[in-house]
Amino acid sequence: GDSVTQMEGPVTLSEEAFLTINCTYTATGYPSLFWYVQYPGEGLQLLLKATKADDKGSNKGFEATYRKETTSFHLEKGSVQVSDSAVYFCALSGQSGNNRKLIWGLGTSLAVNP
Amino acid sequence: EAEVAQSPRYKITEKSQAVAFWCDPISGHATLYWYRQILGQGPELLVQFQDESVVDDSQLPKDRFSAERLKGVDSTLKIQPAELGDSAMYLCASSRELTYEQYFGPGTRLTVT
Numbered sequence: 001g002d003s004v005t006q007m008e009g010p011v012t013l014s015e016e017a018f019l020t021i022n023c024t025y026t027a028t029g030y031p032s033l034f035w036y037v038q039y040p041g042e043g044l045q046l047l048l049k050a051t052k053a054d055d056k057g058s059n060k061g062f063e064a065t066y067r068k069e070t071t072s073f074h075l076e077k078g079s080v081q082v083s084d085s086a087v088y089f090c091a092l093s094g095q096s097g098n099n100r101k102l103i104w105g106l107g108t109s110l111a112v113n114p
Numbered sequence: 115e116a117e118v119a120q121s122p123r124y125k126i127t128e129k130s131q132a133v134a135f136w137c138d139p140i141s142g143h144a145t146l147y148w149y150r151q152i153l154g155q156g157p158e159l160l161v162q163f164q165d166e167s168v169v170d171d172s173q174l175p176k177d178r179f180s181a182e183r184l185k186g187v188d189s190t191l192k193i194q195p196a197e198l199g200d201s202a203m204y205l206c207a208s209s210r211e212l213t214y215e216q217y218f219g220p221g222t223r224l225t226v227t
Contacts, residue, residue, distance in 0.1 A: 032214045102214075104157055106156050107156050
């Protein structure tokens with residue numbers, strides 16, 4: 001079945017460092033791919049998305065490119081801030097009729113130190 | 115910007131008691147989801163509604179959990195009786211018909227003592 005694999009955390013960086021969180025997937029067909037962010041004690045927020053191969057999603061300085069050849073959707077940011085400290089989830093959409101089930105990675109915790 | 119509303123934000127209940135959570139999705143969103151998220155893990159889908167109909171409840175523990183969306187708008191998730199292992203964050207999300215983006219509410223943090 002469909003699955004998502006994320007790099008394990010926690011990831012600890014200094015402010016202004018470069019961030020990469022790896023995400024690879026296994027899926028039939030052409031899923032849509034998402035990154036969600038969860039700040040402490042809050043719900044999940046959609047960070048960015050890509051719906052077809054070679055699409056680049058971007059938001060708040062974060063980027064991820066849908067790479068079908070490597071089945072990857074790695075999250076990157078050129079210069080992280082303390083306020084980026086959160087848990088990041090990679091997800092893909094199921095493709096079975098009306099069932100818009102999201103398949104989730106386990107999440108990667110990011111801590112950014114000043 | 116429209117948001118998914120959930121209440122209460124926090125709930126403490128004793129084992130064997132009944133507890134209920136409420137969710138109001140973004141206006142116009144036909145699909146509504148209830149998830150359970152245990153600390154340190156990703157969300158687990160409990161039930162998905164399309165309008166007032168259940169599309170997927172394969173992971174819902176039906177002996178103690180129930181969910182309804184009577185008029186196809188807001189929804190209630192109930193647990194009766196609550197068990198210690200039900201302590202978790204319960205998240206509600208909604209999406210437009212025929213799209214994959216899900217928008218989440220702030221969640222209800224349940225603690226069962």
